[in-house]
Amino acid sequence: MNPVELIRKKRDGKTLTKEEIEFFVSKFTLGRIPNYQFSAFLMAGFLNGFDKNETAWLTEAMLYSGKVIDLSSIKGSKVDKHSTGGVGDKTSLILAPIAAAAGVNVPMISGRGLGHTGGTLDKLESIPGFKTNVTLKQYKSIIKKCGAVLAGQTKEVAPADKLIYALRDVTATVESIPLITGSIMSKKLAEGIDGLVLDVKTGSGAFMKKLTDAQSLAKSLTQTAKSFNKKVISYITDMNQPLGNNIGNWLEVLECLDVMKGKQVNDLVELSLQLSGAMIFLGGKAKSVQEGIDLSKKMIESGKAFDKFIEIAKLQGADITYLKQPEKYPQSKIHEKVYTEKTGFISTINSFEIGMASLELGAGRMTIEDKIDPKAGIILHKKIGDQLKKGDLIAELFTNKKESIEAVKNKIVKALSFSNSKIEAPQLIKSTIT
């Protein structure tokens, strides 16, 4: 096979064969197809698309560029969740212990913060001692012991994805549904799962701003999961406002601890229960998603979810003192409050800007070398539909970066728009694809 011929084929809108896609991805991963040919191929694919089969073959080629973890020695179903990412999206920390407590194995490989969104690994690592960088042996042994593991991607998993993603990032070929599908699914399928719950976010704080794009992605991810014989349920969920109230790594851990201790944190609880309910259903521990939700509630009420989180954290090296007595955690130097100067009902929240504001306080990375301040972030006290009058508290800021306070305050004030008439909160779960 000749790379130029394959580029030409995709350029001319033709469908590639499984062998052709396998050739292109594997040779690129081995460094035998140069970047400039692969980037021309990516752009041709971006513009002409890949069909359902090509997307599955792309995923397969990326998946088998590395190791597929074998969890057959572990009894019971293995189910994970993947979210396309948003602001304040911390459900992983809640649903993994819930599902594990309900008897479903959760082998979860997560990522770091990307752009305006936080990352599960960064959140976990705000817990002193928590190690996300585990070996394959540790990965298996932790699941065996407690039914869940919350780990980072090892270099053995889908190396093609790392190379392809780096190239997409600098060649304007990121926002392609088949390429996003390959990237997500190659990593998830490598985990050794039987089932997968997908949370595809849409709105101002999501990567897919438009509902139709989120629907297309959810459909593509679902089809691809099925083509690998995985059980799958996908939800399209709202990201027009941050999920829950806390944004920033340790602040989000705190909010998750509250939820696991039974605190009713509006949309965060609703979404976490929906997702864990679906995981428990896919894992065969409930007869329906609703039954899974009911079981999830019991896991919280009984304290089993909280205890499971402590157990996982301990096995992954965390100093659980801080989880049991969060007040011992170090404090930010600066704790600032933001008040509204406007009166009315909050009609929209630019969640991208809220995410960026949190990043500027130190909760995320501006450059790859930046060190995250685990304490930094925002507690956003108000959500869409809330009624405010001038002088009401909107948010609290936590940071060590004095110089960023004024700009961040401004950003948050500007991110909110108001209406004089009553506004309904957006529907959290917009649709389900199975």
Next chain:
Amino acid sequence: MNPVELIRKKRDGKTLTKEEIEFFVSKFTLGRIPNYQFSAFLMAGFLNGFDKNETAWLTEAMLYSGKVIDLSSIKGSKVDKHSTGGVGDKTSLILAPIAAAAGVNVPMISGRGLGHTGGTLDKLESIPGFKTNVTLKQYKSIIKKCGAVLAGQTKEVAPADKLIYALRDVTATVESIPLITGSIMSKKLAEGIDGLVLDVKTGSGAFMKKLTDAQSLAKSLTQTAKSFNKKVISYITDMNQPLGNNIGNWLEVLECLDVMKGKQVNDLVELSLQLSGAMIFLGGKAKSVQEGIDLSKKMIESGKAFDKFIEIAKLQGADITYLKQPEKYPQSKIHEKVYTEKTGFISTINSFEIGMASLELGAGRMTIEDKIDPKAGIILHKKIGDQLKKGDLIAELFTNKKESIEAVKNKIVKALSFSNSKIEAPQLIKSTIT
């Protein structure tokens, strides 16, 4: 400006500004934009197109990546011809001396053989001593002395084109009309011309097999020439059969000498006169193309065209003995004849295959390192519409490569198809665009 933003803009089908195109081309030429970004840009442009203005800006950016030759010190008009290439296309060697003899300066920069087509430089270099690799100073001084120069591209001319072409070749982005336009016109405009005659070929031996593609290219080239205030006439001409009878470097020189000595070689004479007529008209030495054609005929009849060719060749270092007494030229070791086994009228000739056959005999390069055999090639005695009976001579082959004879004979026989009913020869000049 950010390369990723510019790639994204073209990817999304938007129109780039002059400054953006200039930035992208100039930074790439300086090595400050990597190949993988430029190739993604090329593919986005290939698929989404460049409009008339963008094509002109692309051409301009490529043109000013190098030196634009200043011929203002030379009196009179400077007019060149460019052909998109075909099999047996040797008109340059005829029309340059005709136009120069008629008083028009012809500053001609040509290329080498590409794929199945021959190149003017390779043909000229089959004349012992003929130097096409001249300095800028020599380029000017030769035109000053005899009114024409037949040179190769110097490294000062449009370096962006060389880099971009090399990348297009390996990323399946060659067949794009705006990119072809930029490549051709940046080199032609650098010659220091006032006017340009374009010969856009279509048919089995051309790069543009389809008439509609040739029309689009002719239109794009014509528009771009005009946007640089150049006088221009474009012809779309037939390449469904080799032009003239001879294919191969020295064989083509021989045929040109015959034409300049007044021999009526069917389509080759007709096309050469049309093109030189247009050049003489654009150069202001005739009131119409027809008057230019009449003047061209006089240049042949009077022997002035032949003498001019000898003069140019002498100034470019050629041993003119071989031009005056071609029988002194070395002979190929093998001289083989090909006869038809079929009877009927020739209905089509696969000229691509004829071009490849000539190449296999040694007339062209299979790889960049190959050395051309100047004597090798084909005399094709029959053309479309000719009536043959079994056993008639179709072609003569000249080569030193004994091992290729059988395959080439086969190729030639297969390249011809026959009809029982009378067939018209294809129309040579299909349309004119001004």
